[in-house]
Amino acid sequence: MLAKNEQIMLETSELSFTYDNKRIFNYPTIKCDRGQKLLIYGNSGHGKSTLLHLLAGILTPNHGQIFIDEVDITKLRYGKLDKYRGQKIGFVPQRLHLIHSLSVQDNILAACYFAKKKVNKERLHNISEELKITQLLDRKPQFLSLGEQQRVSIARAIINAPAVLLADEPTSSLDEKNSEKVMELLDRACHLDNTALLVVSHDDRIKRSIQLQISL
């Protein structure tokens, strides 16, 4: 059992995962405090995305514990885990995939709905201002530029004030300038609630933005 520390938002111990008894991933202990940024880097095939999925609770580890805001999510089952994920874990996937039939605002608020959290219009306003998407709220995602979609995706991930924000290769397909912009956005988003940020990437450019790093 890991020690309780209100500052620690994410903590793992002896985490391992096996794909079909063939590929075994053993992960080092990860600890990320409130407001801290952590980069997990490594080449393809080293289990970066698998780690992110384990931390998001969409894969179940073969061994080990994952504490998100003091709750061991490996012990949560079915609906409880889904609800906890919605409330405590923000996830920015590699590809943005917003729901095209919903407006930008509804895309963001859908996260509140599924996490069963009350919609806070003031928070939506603040996040929109911070990420400069206020003017886009009524638009449909298909009419947004890639950069705008990226900002909406981040807004969606942080609307529920998660304890941890997980980002999967957020800069992989971006040029230098846009890569910096995205990292700045993630930084700003996390700064709002002092959220712990964990980024997995093989992009060396990110190393400049995040000091705390773990190599896989």
Place this chain on the structure above:
Amino acid sequence: MIRKIIIGGLSYQFLSTFLNIILLAFGTTIISLILVLNHAYNQNVIKDLKNIDLVVGAKGSSLQLVLSSIYHIDQPTGNIPMEEVKKLQNNKKIKSITPLAYGDNYQGYRILGTDESYLKKYDAEFTSGQLFKNNFDVVIGADIASIKKIKIGDTFYGTHGNLAIGEKHNDHPYKVVGILKKSETVLDYLILCNTNTVWLVHHPEQYSQDNNNIQINELTALLVELKSPSALMTLPREINTETPLQAAVPALEINKLSHLTGLGTTLLEGIAWSIIFLSALSIFITVYKRVQDRKYEMAVLRLMGATKYDLMRIILFETWMTTTIGYLAGMGVSRLGVWILQNKIITQTTLTIAYKFTPTEKFLFPILIFISTASVIIPMVYAFRLNISKILADD
């Protein structure tokens, strides 16, 4: 929120969704119309046969005799001489005889000469006015009064025969003395007068005669009530063999007719259910493809906290919405069909088709929901078992 996602899902493959709705609506319309018509037919047939054991008329088709004398939807087989009627009136097996005399119509609504016993058969009640006392007094059925806005004291001229277009009898107008309450029987679409009136219209030379001196030589048919059911076994044969008249047992004739129409109805029902099952198959294909196409969207929903059951709920609600829209559209068209039948096609017959749900029709929606739900079980299981991690990793 879930409503917006569902509507978004339905609009994602709008044409497929539209096709499913059309198929469901088409099947629902046919089944609903069959059920409504069957119900109306059965209700009317039973009601209109009340207290009529036998119909006696001129020789010809027995079904035609029943249809024309009870349901007023065919031409009479001819007339019967009064002396034969009198002979029957003395028959000990007969409890009562109701005379029927045809000849004219008013704008397509039949004018029937009869007596009070005819109204008693159907427990007729008056909205206003009273029974005809004098010649050319008429009692109007509820639907005619309502459609033609006829009131007590109004007068009109009849037209010869059963068709609205024909030679008009301008010699003497009919006068409305009574309007009947709606009974959902043949009475609703009939204009009733005494038999003398029908006779006088066609023999105007007897206008001046005192009522007692009017000599009626013929009637069109007789509705007969027997004293005992056993008489039904013998009397029709006696009449058919020993007199120039024809006796028909309405229950038997209607059974024959029902059997014939039932074959067509069964075939139509089969086609309608085939369409419903085709729509269920179409829903399955559409939803399965939609789930596959939107698996990344579903993965993102899961990341936002949606449970596996939420995904199943979305699929189920999308399907139920399609089914409900199809059902409502089908019922709408069905009721429009009823309105058209009632007001444009069978306005001058006695078949009363109600807009309200028939007893069997109440089960139609639950059946459709059951079928459509069954059709999306596989897509729901697919969504339930989506490997979110693999989808995100493969993307």
